[in-house]
Amino acid sequence: MALKAMNVNVSVYVGMRYWYPFTEEAIEQLVVLPLYPQFSISTTGSSIRVLQHIFREDVYLSRLPVSAILSWYQRQGYICSMADLIKEELERFEKARRGLFAYRMVEDAGDPYKDQMEECVYLIMQELKSKGIGNDHTLAYQSRVGPVQWLKPYTDEVLVELGQKGVKSLLVVPISEHIETLEEIDMEYKHLALESGIKNWGRVPALGCTSSFITDLADAVVEALPSAKALSASREAAEETNYEPVRYLVKLFFCSILAIVLLLLRPKVVFAFRNRLL
Numbered sequence: 001m002a003l004k005a006m007n008v009n010v011s012v013y014v015g016m017r018y019w020y021p022f023t024e025e026a027i028e029q030l031v032v033l034p035l036y037p038q039f040s041i042s043t044t045g046s047s048i049r050v051l052q053h054i055f056r057e058d059v060y061l062s063r064l065p066v067s068a069i070l071s072w073y074q075r076q077g078y079i080c081s082m083a084d085l086i087k088e089e090l091e092r093f094e095k096a097r098r099g100l101f102a103y104r105m106v107e108d109a110g111d112p113y114k115d116q117m118e119e120c121v122y123l124i125m126q127e128l129k130s131k132g133i134g135n136d137h138t139l140a141y142q143s144r145v146g147p148v149q150w151l152k153p154y155t156d157e158v159l160v161e162l163g164q165k166g167v168k169s170l171l172v173v174p175i176s177e178h179i180e181t182l183e184e185i186d187m188e189y190k191h192l193a194l195e196s197g198i199k200n201w202g203r204v205p206a207l208g209c210t211s212s213f214i215t216d217l218a219d220a221v222v223e224a225l226p227s228a229k230a231l232s233a234s235r236e237a238a239e240e241t242n243y244e245p246v247r248y249l250v251k252l253f254f255c256s257i258l259a260i261v262l263l264l265l266r267p268k269v270v271f272a273f274r275n276r277l278l
Contacts, residue, residue: 002218010221017047031224032066033217037073037175038116044070055231065228069220073120077216083127084212085204086173090133093171093202101139101173114151120175138162142184156192163196172203182206 034044055061101121121139140155190201
C-alpha cells in the first residue's frame with residue numbers, strides 16, 4: 001500500500017528462509033527486502049545465497065534485474081518507530097528504570113551482526129535522549145543452542161546479574177522479533193527475572209505495521225531500484241575478472257613467440273646467422 005501511494009507499480013512477494021513460503025518459492029521480485037534489520041550470514045546472507053543460486057541456474061531469472069537491501073537497522077524511520085514504541089511503553093510502565101535490548105543470537109564467528117546491533121541500540125538510545133528519556137540500558141543475546149560459542153552476554157545470565165544488583169523494574173525491548181524469541185521473553189525470561197528479584201517486568205510490543213516504519217521500508221525499496229542489475233551480468237563480470245590473469249599470461253606467451261620470430265626474420269639477423277654457419 002505504501003509503495004502504491006508513491007505511484008510505484010510493483011508486485012511484492014513474501015519469502016521465508018525456514019518456513020513456508022520458502023525463499024525459493026518467492027523469487028519474482030525486482031528488489032529483495034529481507035525482514036531482518038541487521039545483516040547476518042545465517043539470515044540475510046543465507047537467503048541471498050539461495051536467491052543467487054536459483055537466479056543463476058534459470059535462463060530467464062539470470063537476466064532479471066535484481067537488487068538486495070542487505071540491512072536497514074540504521075534507517076531513520078525504523079529508529080524513530082522503535083523509539084516511539086519504547087517511549088509509549090515506558091509511559092505505561094512508569095517504574096522501569098532500565099531497558100534490556102534483547103537480540104536473537106548468532107554464532108560468534110566474525111559476523112557483522114554484532115557491530116550492527118550495537119550501532120542500532122546506540123541510535124535508538126540517541127533518539128530516546130532527544131525525547132527526554134535517558135534510562136540505563138543493557139544489551140543481551142538470546143536463543144543460544146548447542147555447544148558452539150555464541151554472542152555474549154547471554155540474556156539469562158544478564159537477568160540474574162541485574163537481579164543481584166538490585167534492579168526491580170525492567171522493560172525488555174526485542175529488536176529481532178520472532179515468534180520463538182517473543183515466547184522465550186514472555187515466558188522463560190519473565191519467570192527467571194521474577195525468580196532473580198526483578199518485581200516489575202514489561203516488554204515493548206513488536207514493531208509490526210507501524211505506518212512510519214512501513215513507509216520508510218517503502219522508501220528503501222524505491223531507493224534500491226536504480227541499482228538493480230542482472231545476476232548474469234554480475235557473473236560475467238566476475239568471471240572476466242577471474243580469467244584476466246590467465247588471459248594476460250596467454251597473451252604474454254604468444255606475443256613473446258611473435259617477437260622472437262620477427263626478430264629472426266630481420267635481414268641482418270638472417271645474414272649473420274648464415275655467415276656463422278658458413
